[in-house]
Amino acid sequence: MVKNAISGLLLSGVLLTAACNQSATHNSAAAMSDSLHQLAEKYYDASMALNPLQATQNGENQYNDQLPIDISFGFRKKADSVFASFQDAIKGIDTALLTPNDRITYDMLERELSINREALTFHDNLMPIQQFACMPLQLAQFGSGTSAQPFKTVDDYHNFMRRMERFAEWTDTAIANMQIGISTGYVLPKSLVVKTIPQLTALAKKDPVNNVFYGPVNSLPAALDSNAKTALKTEYIAAIEKYILPSFSKLQEFMQRTYLPAARNSSGIDSLPDGKSYYAFLIKSWTTTQRPPEEIFALGEKEVARIRGEMETTKNSTGFSGDLPAFFEFMRTSKKLRIFNTPAAILDSFKAIENKIMPGVRKMYGKLPKTKFEIRQTEAYRAASASAEYIQGSADGTRPGVFYVPILNPKEFSYAGMECLFLHEAIPGHHFQCSLQQENDSLPKFRRFSWIGAYGEGYALYCESLGKELGLYTDPYMYFGRLTDEIHRAIRLVVDVGLHSKGWTREQAIKYMMDNEPVSLQEATAEIERYMALPAQALSYKIGELKIHELRNKYTQELGNAFKLSSFHDELLKDGCVPLSILETKMARWALLAK
Incomplete structure (x- = not known):
């Protein structure tokens, strides 16, 4: 005891x-x-x-009057x-x-x-302007009155006036930096400089109808009386003409007279003083992997060959008797695929795609975003050099997510790529991913508003592959459009590394793209110049998509009857953008619980 x-x-x-x-x-x-x-x-x-502009994008309005001289x-x-x-x-x-x-x-x-x-150890601030993404273009979007910058009160207008004033200082800094770039060999390719000049020229014009900066004066706060509206309009236009127009004019003149003659003839970033190490860093940053350029290049060539095989099969199903290059030409030029007469008709067709897929989407996803969604035509001032894109809504739901479609000539707009484009940029692609991430207030804010290209673009490209499951791609030309988009991302692996690591010229990259997909010379040129302006960004799509497919295939086999696609998608999206290594870890944890 x-x-x-x-x-x-x-x-x-x-x-x-x-x-x-x-x-x-x-x-x-x-x-x-x-x-x-x-x-x-x-x-x-x-x-x-x-980053006060990003803060405004995120709905953090306490910084709406600030514009950093971040260069x-x-x-x-x-x-x-x-x-x-x-x-x-x-x-x-x-x-x-x-x-x-x-x-x-x-x-x-x-x-x-x-x-x-x-x-910050590299010198991208010496090349602060290019045709695809830079402060002048971002400020123009904010100043349009239809983007993230609020224009609902008098204070809102004064906030942006202060940003205009700061832009004048940013402009002087940009010119000083580019002078340093000229003296040190850190300059843009000539072909990119040529594209920036018309953009700057348009934004320097005193043109209340066509210059996007005048947009907010057409929608002054309704609560103001007529005298107050007149006073605010006068003050706002004066700020445009004091700060914005002279700044853009100064930039345009500098780019035309000083910078263009000093710009480089090479296409790739590896020709810059620290270009090779900078490209390696950008690969790591955009893909969240340590893959060397040579491995990415080989992967791209392998994917291009695989997708070309499927293109042959799809081409044959249409009854076309010529070879694949001839079919590319048919897809590029056939009036059969160009059925629109107005921009409105194109936007309506995208809306019809949305209506068609939503019943299936609700079965594929357990959790849908609350953020509203709109389809809009890209503004004229940037349409010529813009791709279709998604601009996320606000976390509080006051601003919808917007799918922008650039339409230069509706009669030249092919319907063949519309379904996969919508799946990628809109639903269930970027709109679902970005909105669900922002709406998840259990995440720290820096995660709610973060962006990791390999995940975000990889997921959106993965969404293109869901088309058949959602009742799309029944038209062989539309499915060929899907294959065109897929091979386009595989081509990016080849041409991006080719340009920035293998000494490819702009013309060589354009030819490779046109040899392997049905794009026009204008389209191929715009794409290749985009990759020249944003090295390694284009690698993220295919690298991320292949990882997501790998995970879906793995757990479909491992879980058998316990695998539920809606559960897989919900887990994929619930934590927002994450590096690919973290994605692997968290999906493995989900699979263990699903067994």
């Missing part, structure tokens, strides 16, 4: 100690989680202060200091005590800080 009592006391002590240790561990884990959440929140706030050396030094301070702070987090979701937050924050600091 005594022995048993002693044993019982000893056992009770062990259990009590274990319970205390477990409680202490729980408390430590909770404290560590709180520390991480606070750090992530502070990082997001600091990031928004550094200045002083700004970049300040940004590096901010990132370094967070790198020091995150070292205090014990990852062993984190939940799986918190570990994603930790890994993403650690990666973002490292990527941001490494980016």
Whole structure:
């Protein structure tokens, strides 16, 4: 009895100690989680202060009057200091005590800080203007009155007037930086400079009808009386003519007279002083992998060959008797595929695709976004050099997600690629992914509003493959359009690496694209010049898509009857953009629970 009592006391002590240790561990884990959440929140706030245009895009309206001179050396030094301070702070987090979701937050924050600091070691600020994505074009979108910048109150108008004033300073800094670039050999290719000049010219014109910056004066706040509206309109137009028009005129003149003669004849970024190392960094940043250029190039060639085989089969199903290059020409030029007379008819056809697929989409996805969705024609000032694109809505639901379609001539618009384009840019592609991420308020803000190309573009390209399951691609020409889009992303692996790592010329890349897909010379030129302006960005699509297909195929086989596509898609999207290695880890955890 005594022995048993002693044993019982000893056992009770062990259990009590274990319970205390477990409680202490729980408390430590909770404290560590709180520390991480606070750090992530502070990082997001600091990031928004550094990036006020992104803050406006995210609905953080306290920064709506600010425009950073983010290309200045002083700004970049300040940004590096901010990132370094967070790198020091995150070292205090014990990852062993984190939940799986918190570990994603930790890994993403650690990666973002490292990527941001490494980016600042390169000299992209010496090439601040190009035809595809840069501050002048972003500011024009914000200033149109139809984008993220609010124009609902008098204060809203004054906020953007202050941004106009800051843009004049940004312009002077850009010109000074480009002068440094000229002296150090850090300049754009001539073919890209040529494309920027008409854009800048259009935005420098005193033209209330066609210059997008005048847009907000046509929709002044309804609550104002006529005198107040007149005063605000006068003040706003004066700001445009004092800050915006002279700045764009100054940029246009500099690009035309000084920069264009000094621009380089080479096409790839590897011809810059630190171009090879910069391209390696951009590959790592955009694809979230460590793949070398040679491996990506070989993967691209393999995918191009595979898809060409399926193109042959689809071509034959139409009864076309010529070879594949002849069919490309048919797809490029046939009036049979060009059935529209007006932009409205094209937009209506995209709406019809949406209506057709939604019953199937609701079966494929358990959780649908709340954010509203619209289809719009791309504004005229940027349509000539723009691709179809999705601009995310606001997290609070006040601004819808918008699928923009550039339509230069509706009679030349082919219907063949419309279904896969809609699946990618709109539903269930970018609109679902971006909206669900923003709407998930259980994520730290920096994750709710983050963008990782390999995941986001990879998922959107994956969505194109869902067409047959959603009742699309019944027309062989429409399915050929889907294959065209798929091979287009495979071609990108070849031409992007070719341009930036293998010494390919712009013309060589254009020829390769036209040899392998039915695009016009104008379309191929715009695409290749996009890759010249944004090295490695185009690699992210195919790299990410192949990973998602790999995961779906793997778990379809492993789980058998337990595999549910809607559950797979919900898990795929619920944590927002993540690097591909994190995606693999979290999908493996989901599969274990699904068994």
